[in-house]
Amino acid sequence: MMGEATPAVLSVRGLSVRFLMPGGREVAAVNDVSFDLAPGECLALVGESGCGKSVLTSALLGLLPANARTRGTAHLRGPAGDGSPADGVELLRADDEVLARRVRGRLVGLVPQSPAAHLTPVRTVRSHLEETVRELTGTPRAGLRKAAEAAAARAAFPADHLDRYPHQLSGGLAQRAATALALVADAPLLIADEPTTGLDRDLVDRTVAELRRHADAGHALLVITHDLAAAERIADRVAVMYAGRVVEVASARRFFGTPGPRHPYARGLLEALPERSFTPIPGLPPELDALPAGCAFAARCHLATERCATQPAVSDGVACHHAPEPADA
Numbered sequence: 001m002m003g004e005a006t007p008a009v010l011s012v013r014g015l016s017v018r019f020l021m022p023g024g025r026e027v028a029a030v031n032d033v034s035f036d037l038a039p040g041e042c043l044a045l046v047g048e049s050g051c052g053k054s055v056l057t058s059a060l061l062g063l064l065p066a067n068a069r070t071r072g073t074a075h076l077r078g079p080a081g082d083g084s085p086a087d088g089v090e091l092l093r094a095d096d097e098v099l100a101r102r103v104r105g106r107l108v109g110l111v112p113q114s115p116a117a118h119l120t121p122v123r124t125v126r127s128h129l130e131e132t133v134r135e136l137t138g139t140p141r142a143g144l145r146k147a148a149e150a151a152a153a154r155a156a157f158p159a160d161h162l163d164r165y166p167h168q169l170s171g172g173l174a175q176r177a178a179t180a181l182a183l184v185a186d187a188p189l190l191i192a193d194e195p196t197t198g199l200d201r202d203l204v205d206r207t208v209a210e211l212r213r214h215a216d217a218g219h220a221l222l223v224i225t226h227d228l229a230a231a232e233r234i235a236d237r238v239a240v241m242y243a244g245r246v247v248e249v250a251s252a253r254r255f256f257g258t259p260g261p262r263h264p265y266a267r268g269l270l271e272a273l274p275e276r277s278f279t280p281i282p283g284l285p286p287e288l289d290a291l292p293a294g295c296a297f298a299a300r301c302h303l304a305t306e307r308c309a310t311q312p313a314v315s316d317g318v319a320c321h322h323a324p325e326p327a328d329a
């Protein structure tokens with residue numbers, strides 16, 4: 001839990017993102033999302049493909065395309081950490097100059113979902129790392145080579161591949177290069193979007209351990225993942241997203257232990273795992289340009305009743321008319 005003396009590194013309130021499409025169609029990719037992230041805490045954001053996880057991170061970093069419309073607030077604590085308004089940044093209102101010079105890389109590190117696309121094709125991994133180290137840490141020229149090699153080692157990027165160009169990297173190597181780059185600045189908030197995709201088991205373990213160490217060193221960590229086993233090992237809390245909405249936030253201990261999640265969608269996600277009952281949730285998520293007025297999960301939910309025609313409010317961390325009381329949770 002967050003002590004009163006430690007303000008959240010990131011406070012998101014009522015964040016919504018809509019994409020305006022040709023013909024007046026609107027895609028509601030993120031809907032009224034709120035959460036806090038404390039220093040030293042890892043929050044895992046999970047949910048099926050297309051539920052809005054990456055759009056949420058793009059919104060926080062000012063990386064949305066021009067047809068996006070954003071609502072809500074996302075307050076990032078500044079480096080002084082004293083909570084003074086001048087110190088922090090309101091991410092959804094900040095202009096691009098502030099985001100580029102103060103936020104991206106420095107206050108918020110990002111391991112992007114498609115790392116290869118974020119690397120400059122004409123430069124080697126070593127050159128990327130040296131440039132980032134120079135820019136973000138002020139390491140003198142003579143120390144750059146060593147610092148870049150140390151950064152690579154932290155993300156298990158092999159030293160003998162440092163002189164490769166992005167197109168010469170496998171997906172897993174590009175992933176590790178991106179993780180190495182994102183760790184350089186020691187930013188107070190690290191966002192890792194599917195940091196273990198494309199890695200074999202051994203490297204998943206190493207990446208999970210390195211990211212957990214990063215959180216334990218006092219950084220806030222937002223990990224987006226399909227990999228619930230990785231989430232279980234790394235996260236303090238789990239946020240489950242469905243059709244753009246966070247439908248449950250729970251401690252990882254309760255979520256993965258007994259009695260487990262309280263939202264029927266979250267329970268379904270867990271039960272779909274091969275090591276559990278391996279039963280997929282029937283049906284498909286709704287189209288985000290035609291969301292129902294009520295609970296978006298109702299059409300797939302075995303608990304659904306007529307009450308579900310109205311949107312359930314988030315109460316004690318769960319948005320469901322039929323969730324069990326937290327007392328027995």
Ligand SMILES: Nc1ncnc2c1ncn2[C@@H]1O[C@H](COP(=O)(O)OP(=O)(O)OP(=O)(O)O)[C@@H](O)[C@H]1O
Pocket residue numbers: 019027029047048049050051052053054055056065113288
């Ligand atoms: N520029 C855009 N214009 C219109 N719709 C978009 C745009 N970018 C994303 N979307 C839509 O927003 C929704 C959320 O996408 P997002 O990439 O956030 O999903 P995700 O949860 O990260 O999925 P995955 O696990 O596959 O990465 C999707 O339906 C996607 O099609």
Ligand code: NI
Pocket residue numbers: 053054055113193
């Ligand atoms: Ni994504």
